[in-house]
Amino acid sequence: MNQRVVITGLGVVAPNGVGVSQFTDALKNGISGITFHQQLKDLNFSCQIGGIPKVTDELKSKYFSDLQLRGFNSSGILYGCMAGIDAWKDAGFDMNPDSELDFDTGLVFGTGTSGVEKFREAIYKLDDGQVRRLGSTVVLQTMASGISAYLSGMLGLGNQVTTNSSACTTGTEAVLMGYDRITNGKAKRMLVGSCSDHGPYVWGGFDAMRVMTYKHNDNPEKGSRPMSASASGFVPGSGAGALVLESLESAVERGATIYAEVLGGEVNSGGQRQGGTLTAPNPEAVQRCIKNALKSSGVSPNEVDVINGHLTATSKDALEIENWTKALRRKHKDFPLINSTKSLVGHCLAAAGSIECVASIIQLKEQFVVPNINCEDLHDAIKELIAVSAVPIQSMDREIQVVAKASFGFGDVNACVLFKRFIP
The missing domain is CATH 3.40.47.10 (Thiolase/Chalcone synthase)
Incomplete structure (x- = not known):
């Protein structure tokens, strides 16, 4: 008999809200997270607006140690770890570096292009002959599975740990990959989600394709217009979402709060x-x-x-x-x-x-x-x-x-x- 699957934890880092409470408020009140970015204008982008989550250094320090943050500039991995940790805690679990390895929980966390800023930094150093100054985390920050490597280690997850990548479908696909693993009885829980870097080196190709709007640089919040007659292309965004999927049996056994069921x-x-x-x-x-x-x-x-x-x-x-x-x-x-x-x-x-x-x-x-x-x-x-x-x-x-x-x-x-x- 296949296991029923429920959602017991949520985490989100979005342009209009960091954390479930702030994001919920923004959804209910129709609050936009789209803003103007001078950097895009300076680089001659047609579309000079975008959605970037508001993450302060103080907030980063609640998720990462000073040592972890040294030389760390992969925004996608940052957002993914924040959303994933929040979802994990929301599901009622602790983040303890000394915890026992959890063989019942796995991770499917997707991305598109990872660590572009870090990769750019590495290219410039290599071109200057500074290979020994690349730093010890350049590989982790630029490999596609960097997000799953970081998150699984921070949480001690011992079931399947992987990164998927299917363009704009990545996050929804990750949910279904985690769902399948639980229904087949191969895991009790799966932390699933996806993340995306922000900035010109991720968004530039889309600007070159002319699929992003250029008509709302002076009024950013009006720029993203799905289904509208005056829509003129998408507005780029970034961030991460995360969900803890769990077998209904496991969730009930530990008295977890259940948000919804995945059918x-x-x-x-x-x-x-x-x-x-x-x-x-x-x-x-x-x-x-x-x-x-x-x-x-x-x-x-x-x-x-x-x-x-x-x-x-x-x-x-x-x-x-x-x-x-x-x-x-x-x-x-x-x-x-x-x-x-x-x-x-x-x-x-x-x-x-x-x-x-x-x-x-x-x-x-x-x-x-x-x-x-x-x-x-x-x-x-x-x-x-x-x-x-x-x-x-x-x-x-x-x-x-x-x-x-x-x-x-x-x-x-x-x-x-x-x-x-x-x-x-």
Whole structure:
């Protein structure tokens, strides 16, 4: 018999809130985390706004020792460790460097590009012939699995420890990888999530592709406009989200607080066929991903109360809505409520899925629907598919039982997970 899987811990480092409490407040009140960055302007970026979490040196010192922070400048690993530690503590566990190795708990924590600033620093030192001055942590800070290496050591996790990387789908995929391990009885708990660095060396390629907005440099909070007729590209973001997944049996046994249940999900690829490319989704694969996620979760399309979409504020938003209507066979007034966390935090790239999963679970736990800010002018192509009322622009209290969260990433890769409200 497969194990039921619940969520017992949350952690988040987002542009509009560091920590679950601050993030929840920002979600409820539609507070944006998008700001102007002079560095981007100085480097001749078209898009000079972005979402960067507000992390002070004082806050860093609560997670890392002075020795650990010496020469440490990988923002993604920093955010990931903070979110992961918070989730671990939120689940009721201690962070003790002398603790026994925990063979019942593993880690799947994803990233896209890790330690870019550190890598740049290393390149300059090498070019100057200073190989012996690179420092002892340059490898850990720049290898893809640096985040899982740091976190697993800080927490003493002895089950599977790995890093996944699937572009914008990374965080949602990590949740499903952890879920699978628990349902198969190979772990009692899995700490899952994803993180992303910030800054010009991560965001520059997207600016060169002209997929980021350049129209709101003077009004940053208005820049991220998913589903809007006046959307002109995404706003880059960064941060991390983390969740402690646990078998229901283990959670009940230790009297843990349960946020929600993971019902199941699906991961697939469009193979860059039938309209799918490196940067665009194959509609048939997206619809199949959603349908199979529902099937594996035992959820009928009519039971979905809220969708937390991928919805990036690009030309593909209307196509995503169309795919949802076809997969659910629900449209116009029958379509469920839908929101895009990206309107508040931007597109956090590899961290997007995990931050948005945390946002989805907070909505279930607190029984409210996050608003889509900057969407007063819903796109005409979307209006033809669903009711305007399905895209709330104000926070609303609402009884929610099931949330569907999906991510669709570069490389034509897809993931969809179903979360359900947990009532003991």
